[in-house]
Amino acid sequence: GAGVSQSPSNKVTEKGKDVELRCDPISGHTALYWYRQSLGQGLEFLIYFQGNSAPDKSGLPSDRFSAERTGGSVSTLTIQRTQQEDSAVYLCASREGVDYGYTFGSGTRLTVV
Amino acid sequence: AQSVSQHNHHVILSEAASLELGCNYSYGGTVNLFWYVQYPGQHLQLLLKYFSGDPLVKGIKGFEAEFIKSKFSFNLRKPSVQWSDTAEYFCAVNVGYTGRRALTFGSGTRLQVQP
Numbered sequence A: 001g002a003g004v005s006q007s008p009s010n011k012v013t014e015k016g017k018d019v020e021l022r023c024d025p026i027s028g029h030t031a032l033y034w035y036r037q038s039l040g041q042g043l044e045f046l047i048y049f050q051g052n053s054a055p056d057k058s059g060l061p062s063d064r065f066s067a068e069r070t071g072g073s074v075s076t077l078t079i080q081r082t083q084q085e086d087s088a089v090y091l092c093a094s095r096e097g098v099d100y101g102y103t104f105g106s107g108t109r110l111t112v113v
Numbered sequence B: 001a002q003s004v005s006q007h008n009h010h011v012i013l014s015e016a017a018s019l020e021l022g023c024n025y026s027y028g029g030t031v032n033l034f035w036y037v038q039y040p041g042q043h044l045q046l047l048l049k050y051f052s053g054d055p056l057v058k059g060i061k062g063f064e065a066e067f068i069k070s071k072f073s074f075n076l077r078k079p080s081v082q083w084s085d086t087a088e089y090f091c092a093v094n095v096g097y098t099g100r101r102a103l104t105f106g107s108g109t110r111l112q113v114q115p
Helices: none
Strands: A005-007 A010-013 A019-024 A031-037 A043-050 A065-069 A075-079 A088-095 A108-112 B003-005 B010-014 B019-021 B024-026 B031-038 B045-050 B056-058 B064-068 B073-078 B087-095 B109-114
Touching: A005 A088, A010 A019, A019 A088, A019 A108, A031 A075, A043 A065, A043 A075, A075 A088, B003 B087, B010 B019, B019 B109, B024 B073, B031 B064, B031 B073, B045 B056, B045 B064, B073 B087
Parallel strands: A010 A108, B010 B109
Antiparallel strands: A005 A019, A019 A075, A031 A043, A031 A088, A065 A075, A088 A108, B003 B024, B019 B073, B031 B045, B031 B087, B056 B064, B064 B073, B087 B109
């Protein structure tokens, strides 16, 4: 597609439920990133996929968070047993290579009630 | 680990005023530097980036930034702002080809331009 696509755009869930957020990067982009943007704060790095290499998970805030990238394309970020502090906008970005900029999706606004 | 500081959290300007938003990073090696803009209700968009070469980088919508290696700075400038520049601006750094290759963002600067 023309840009990075994320779904759903909005998600309201009850505390304790699991959620899955999807990111469809730009075709051919080898690198994929997940970030979290909380109200009034900057962007917090979560996880990074590069080709077939092991992902950099160093930004995941707890073991309730996990992500996978199937076939080097679509990625799913899963949050288990959601907590209210997980409420944020989850952003996905992709890029073609190290000499290129990052293209961001519109994000998924997650609200845990 | 690298970090990015944006010291101006909220800036209010009148139209036609000049803009300079500060950005400092902490990393002594090769860096790639970016400015992103987020207009109200929209997603992050790339304004400009620096990888190498001329340290004065020109971006979209009349923005420019200057990389000053000795000061670890990459300040964003625009000579004359417009009401439509009202947005949040994020500086970000990517550490060359080593270390974590994800972007590290500053906390953002909210720019409000009054007509």
